[in-house]
Amino acid sequence: MNTSETQHFISVLNKCKQSSKEAVENLESFNEFKQYMHIHRPVEVELEQLIIEASTSSEARLIMVCGGVGDGKSHILSYLKSKHTFLNDESRFYLHNDATESFSPTKTSIETLSRVLEPFSDEGLKTKGNLNIVLAINLGALNNFIESEEGRGYSRLKAYVTQKKILESVIANEESSDDHIFKYVNFSDYHMYELTEDGPKSDYIKGVFQKVTKKTDDNPFYQAYLKDYEEDPDNSVMNPILQNYELLQCEKIQEKIISLLIQVMVKEKLILSTRALLDFIYNLLVPTVLENMSHQRICEYLKDQEFMDYVACLLPFQIFEKVDASAIHQAMDRIKPTRTRTEKLDQYLIEFKSIEDGADLFNKYINLDQIPFLSKVLSQNSPWKNKVEKDRAQIRRLTKLFIYLYYFIPKEEHNSFEDETYKQFMNDLYHWNKRDINKLAKLYKEDVRDAIYKWNGEATGDLIYVQVGQPQTQYYALQKLEIEPHISRSKPLPDVQLFKFLTMMTIQFKVKNSTYSSDDVIPEVDIDFSLYALLIRIKNGYRPNKKDKFQFIKFVEFIEKLNSSGSSNNELYFETKQFGKSTRYRLQYDDTFDQYSFMEM
Numbered sequence: 340m341n342t343s344e345t346q347h348f349i350s351v352l353n354k355c356k357q358s359s360k361e362a363v364e365n366l367e368s369f370n371e372f373k374q375y376m377h378i379h380r381p382v383e384v385e386l387e388q389l390i391i392e393a394s395t396s397s398e399a400r401l402i403m404v405c406g407g408v409g410d411g412k413s414h415i416l417s418y419l420k421s422k423h424t425f426l427n428d429e430s431r432f433y434l435h436n437d438a439t440e441s442f443s444p445t446k447t448s449i450e451t452l453s454r455v456l457e458p459f460s461d462e463g464l465k466t467k468g469n470l471n472i473v474l475a476i477n478l479g480a481l482n483n484f485i486e487s488e489e490g491r492g493y494s495r496l497k498a499y500v501t502q503k504k505i506l507e508s509v510i511a512n513e514e515s516s517d518d519h520i521f522k523y524v525n526f527s528d529y530h531m532y533e534l535t536e537d538g539p540k541s542d543y544i545k546g547v548f549q550k551v552t553k554k555t556d557d558n559p560f561y562q563a564y565l566k567d568y569e570e571d572p573d574n575s576v577m578n579p580i581l582q583n584y585e586l587l588q589c590e591k592i593q594e595k596i597i598s599l600l601i602q603v604m605v606k607e608k609l610i611l612s613t614r615a616l617l618d619f620i621y622n623l624l625v626p627t628v629l630e631n632m633s634h635q636r637i638c639e640y641l642k643d644q645e646f647m648d649y650v651a652c653l654l655p656f657q658i659f660e661k662v663d664a665s666a667i668h669q670a671m672d673r674i675k676p677t678r679t680r681t682e683k684l685d686q687y688l689i690e691f692k693s694i695e696d697g698a699d700l701f702n703k704y705i706n707l708d709q710i711p712f713l714s715k716v717l718s719q720n721s722p723w724k725n726k727v728e729k730d731r732a733q734i735r736r737l738t739k740l741f742i743y744l745y746y747f748i749p750k751e752e753h754n755s756f757e758d759e760t761y762k763q764f765m766n767d768l769y770h771w772n773k774r775d776i777n778k779l780a781k782l783y784k785e786d787v788r789d790a791i792y793k794w795n796g797e798a799t800g801d802l803i804y805v806q807v808g809q810p811q812t813q814y815y816a817l818q819k820l821e822i823e824p825h826i827s828r829s830k831p832l833p834d835v836q837l838f839k840f841l842t843m844m845t846i847q848f849k850v851k852n853s854t855y856s857s858d859d860v861i862p863e864v865d866i867d868f869s870l871y872a873l874l875i876r877i878k879n880g881y882r883p884n885k886k887d888k889f890q891f892i893k894f895v896e897f898i899e900k901l902n903s904s905g906s907s908n909n910e911l912y913f914e915t916k917q918f919g920k921s922t923r924y925r926l927q928y929d930d931t932f933d934q935y936s937f938m939e940m
Contacts, residue, residue: 347634348563348581352625355551357618357665369421373414375559376617378546381838382529383415389522393471394425394432398519401459401496404475405505406526409612412436412475430470437476448480453489460492464520478527482506496521510839531611532601534769534837538762539601545593547616552588560584567634574638577712579652583624586654589709592747596623596658602761603670605842605868615667622664626652646720647733653713655743676746677739681755684742691738697723701741706748764871772840774831783824787846787866790874791822794883794898802912805902817912821851822901825861843867848897850904862900864893 354372386404393400404412413436420426420434435455437448446454453460458468476484484490485497499521504511510528515521532541551560564584568575575581586592600616603609629637629652650656659675661668687704691697698721701707707714722730722737746756770778795804802817825847847863855861866874870891877883888895911926927936 345562345566346559348560348567348584349625349629349632349634349637351559351563352580352621355617355621357614369417372559373417374421375557376547376550377414377418378543378550380411380415380529380543382524382526383418386415386524387419389524390419390423390426390473393522394423396471397469399458399468400471400519401456401521402471402473403481403505403521403523404473404526405478405481405523407610407612408477409614410526411613412526414613416473416475426473432471432473434473435475437474437480449484449487449489452476452480452484453492456493456496459496459520461494462492464495478506478525508841510841528839530838530840530842531604531616534765534772534840535835536766536769539605539765541597541601544597544600544616547613547620548587548593548597551620552584552593554588571638574641577644577649578637578641579649580625580629580637582710582712583652583654583657586709586747587620587624589748592654592709595747599658599671599674600667602674602758603667605765606674606761607670608842608867609666609670611667615665618665619667622661622668623654623657626657627661627664628652646716647736649716650713650736650740653710653740655740655747659743675743676756677742679756683753683755684745687741687745688738691734691741695723696721697734697737697741701744704750705741705744706750709748710744760872760875761868763875764868767871768840768842768844769837771844772832772837773834774829776826776828782844783826783846786871786874786878787848788822788824789878791848791898791901792820793877794894796882803902813915813917815914815916817914818902819910819912820902822848823851825849825858827858848901850901853904862897864897870894 386402389400389402393402404416406412416434416436426432426434433455437452456472456474457463458466458470459472481500485493485500490497495517499515499517500506502513502515503523504513505523505525531543532539550558552558554561556562564581567578567581587596600611600619604611628648629640632640658668659671659677662672687700690700694700696718698718701717702714707717722733767779767782770776771782792798792803795806796815798804798817801819801821803820805816805818827847843865845863845865847858847861849855849861864870873881873883873887873891883891909928909930913924913926915922922939924937924939928934929936
């Protein structure tokens with residue numbers, strides 16, 4: 340390795356920052372760093388196939404590369420342009436990035452787009468040109484264009500977008516009469532992770548982590564790391580940036596960070612782009628106090644580094660406590676291990692209060708071989724040895740570090756922090772997307788059904804509480820409601836690993852013996868993780884409050900649609916609860932004699 344030509348570690352890391360010029364994509368450039376960082380994705384295979392087909396077609400095609408901001412559309416197009424020389428032939432292909440390209444500062448983006456797509460307007464299609472256009476466009480911009488005044492001249496394109504349901508949150512493959520002209524790949528159909536029967540995983544995020552951490556000659560990060568160590572080994576040993584990098588090289592830590600990232604995408608509905616992921620890697624390696632410093636300035640800072648400042652710079656704190664760094668960090672804060680209470684963890688925290696030196700617990704339960712410098716200096720700087728007022732903050736900080744390290748690098752692996760509801764949701768989501776209905780019996784027959792009947796209070800049998808008039812505190816109304824799942828059966832997908840899927844499950848229930856004009860009018864509700872978690876809590880005895888009912892108004896409406904087909908037109912039950920005693924009455928209508936009867940049950 341020629342260290343004179345290798346950059347310092349912080350200089351290479353800076354390329355991952357959101358503000359770095361490397362973060363801005365340009366279809367005309369695909370430099371050496373981007374070439375190294377490129378990772379093949381299933382969406383790339385689909386797009387490349389469409390482009391190759393267009394290159395051999397006698398008819399011009401418009402290939403729309405749709406998606407959201409920062410999801411890698413431009414990066415993949417730049418890569419394909421560097422790979423396939425025919426994409427540089429301006430007589431055959433024109434690549435346009437709607438987010439960055441404009442012909443004139445006086446033209447709006449819609450006017451620019453109208454000019455670019457003119458060969459595929461209703462009039463332009465009559466001339467049968469031969470120039471293929473590959474258009475990278477965000478879904479919002481596509482919607483704005485086809486609904487604009489300029490979009491009126493693109494009725495065939497609009498019809499195609501509508502038929503293919505490109506702008507909807509569905510995965511469809513409807514046929515169109517213009518399939519031979521228009522093609523599309525939607526990055527929003529793909530995700531940063533995949534669904535499997537063993538839980539979610541992410542080959543892509545894993546690939547990015549491996550690009551940054553693998554110990555190879557072509558890895559600029561690793562070579563820069565080695566350069567720093569060769570130039571100043573004494574300083575490097577206590578450099579938290581390099582220590583964090585060494586932690587990130589551990590595959591088990593990578594897997595746990597990936598699991599956390601998938602969790603925030605599911606639980607917090609975080610949209611994770613490649614750009615944001617690289618910025619996250621920068622932020623989890625570089626502490627705030629060392630940001631915007633040159634290599635030389637960092638070396639000078641480390642000479643006077645205090646022990647607790649070093650602790651605050653370690654990777655766990657960069658993941659869970661750097662809340663202002665990004666939306667990812669804000670989401671991480673909401674699922675961090677310190678928010679989880681377990682019996683074993685409580686036991687350790689009690690030990691911290693009773694043991695003479697808390698540093699001993701680190702040695703007992705944490706694999707400190709992964710952080711040799713911390714292992715060396717912890718006992719020397721242990722605040723437990725000097726229990727004066729000023730050391731309490733240090734003890735709290737180190738106790739928090741213990742919890743974080745117990746999550747990442749325990750001496751013995753455990754599942755203390757496992758979220759069973761999340762695990763169950765991901766399993767159900769997998770089988771729902773796979774159309775494996777037989778594996779969803781519990782979801783339909785217990786989880787959702789129980790929550791429907793218990794939403795307004797737990798009754799018995801097929802009785803369900805309903806609201807009649809103004810809400811009452813003394814009397815409650817109930818009706819009989821017999822419901823059953825409505826299943827639209829289709830052949831299960833053969834795929835073991837799902838790359839294209841929906842992140843919520845659409846569930847339908849119908850009232851027994853009721854008739855519906857079509858499947859579309861049968862009551863349905865979309866269940867994401869937040870609603871799913873609430874339904875599990877309700878099944879286990881939780882009573883939803885006003886805030887819950889406001890937040891999940893769609894589920895309230897779903898229950899109301901079911902209730903509207905119940906027996907309330909012919910029979911109602913009333914219940915009064917006083918002094919712990921419950922009395923129930925029945926109001927029944929006899930349509931034969933057009934009479935009502937009211938009696939105590």
